[in-house]
C-alpha cells in the first residue's frame with residue numbers, strides 16, 4: 077500500500093458526531109467510503125447529507141461521483157451484502173453511548189454483539205484490516221499513567237458503556253491475534269466541537285454542564301446588581317486537576333492520518349488532551365462567559381448529597397460528575413505523539429477564546445435544543461464514559 081493510495085473502506089457510524097468528521101477527512105483525501113447507515117438507504121443518505129451540510133462539508137458531490145456509497149444496515153444482525161467489490165479495511169465508529177443498560181440491551185447490544193458481528197463479517201469477506209474507535213475510559217478505575225495497551229486484567233468500571241467498550245476491545249484483540257490481521261484502536265477522551273468553527277451536533281458532557289451554568293445564571297441574575305452575579309457555590313474537585321477534553325477535528329484528523337499510514341497500524345492511540353485546561357481555568361472561563369463570581373473548590377465528599385439550592389442545580393442534575401472529579405488518569409500518548417509528528421499535526425490549544433467560540437456555537441443552538449434533529453434532542457448523558465466536570 078502506498079501512502080494515500082485510494083482505498084475502499086467499509087465504515088460504520090458515519091452519521092455520528094465523530095463519524096461525520098472522519099468521513100469528511102477521508103473523502104477529502106480521495107478515499108472511497110462505503111458507509112453503513114441505519115434505515116432505508118434513501119432516508120439515511122438524505123439524513124447524512126443534511127448533517128454534513130450543517131457542519132459545512134456537504135457530501136453530495138461525493139455521492140454523485142460514487143466516491144461515497146451508502147448502504148443500509150444495523151448492528152448486530154443487519155449487516156449488508158458486500159455488493160461494492162473489494163473492501164481494503166473496516167472503520168468501525170458506530171457505538172451506543174448509552175451509559176447504563178436500557179431495555180433494548182444497549183450499550184452491550186451495539187458495542188459488543190455489534191462488534192462480534194462486524195468481526196464475523198470481516199472474516200466472511202476476507203477483510204484483515206480493522207480500524208476501531210474505542211474510548212480512553214476502557215481503563216475504568218485504573219489510575220496513574222494509562223498506557224496505549226489493552227487493559228488486563230479487567231478493570232473496575234464506572235458505567236456499562238465503559239465495560240461494553242472494553243469487552244469490544246477484548247473481542248477485537250482476540251481477532252487480531254490470527255496471522256495476517258491488523259487492528260488499530262483509537263481511544264478518544266471527551267470530544268467537544270470543531271476547534272475552528274465550533275460546530276457540534278452532540279451536546280452532552282461539556283455542553284450539558286455549560287447549559288446548567290446558564291440556567292443557574294438566569295435563576296440568580298438580578299439586573300439591579302449589574303452584569304455580574306454573585307453565587308457562593310462550592311465546586312467539588314481540585315483546582316489543579318485537568319479536564320480531558322478534545323476537539324473532534326483533532327481526533328478525526330489523527331484517525332485519518334493514521335489510517336493513511338500503514339506503518340502506524342496495529343497499535344493503540346490515545347486521542348486525548350496532552351495539557352487539558354485545569355478545573356481552575358475552566359472555572360474562570362465559566363465565570364467570565366456567564367458573568368458569575370463567588371464559586372470556590374471544595375472536597376467532593378463535603379458537597380455531593382449536601383448541596384445548597386444553587387449547588388444542587390449544578391451537581392444534582394449532573395449526578396454522574398463525581399467519578400471524574402476524583403478520577404483523573406494520565407493518558408500516555410507515545411504512539412499518538414509519533415503519529416502527530418509524522419503528520420505535522422498540532423493539538424489545537426484550548427484557549428479561553430476558543431472555548432468561548434465553542435460556547436457561542438452551542439448557545440446559538442440553545443445547547444442542542446434548537447434544531448430538534450435526532451442527535452441534538454436525544455443528547456446522551458455522556459460520551460467518553462461519564463461527564464467531565
Ligand SMILES: NC(=O)c1ccc[n+]([C@@H]2O[C@H](COP(=O)([O-])OP(=O)(O)OC[C@H]3O[C@@H](n4cnc5c(N)ncnc54)[C@H](OP(=O)(O)O)[C@@H]3O)[C@@H](O)[C@H]2O)c1
Pocket residue numbers: 088089090091092093094095113114149150151152168169170171172173186190209210211212241263264265266267268278459460461
Ligand atoms: N463523543 C465522545 O465524546 C466520545 C468519546 C470517546 C469515544 N467515543 C467513541 O467514538 C465513536 C463515535 O462516537 P460519537 O460521539 O460519534 O457517537 P454518536 O454521535 O452517538 O454516533 C454513533 C453512531 O453509531 C451509529 N449507531 C448506533 N447504534 C448503532 C447500531 N446498533 N447499528 C449501527 N449503527 C449504530 C449511529 O447511527 P444513527 O445515526 O442511526 O443513530 C451513529 O452513526 C464511538 O465508538 C464512541 O464510543 C466518543
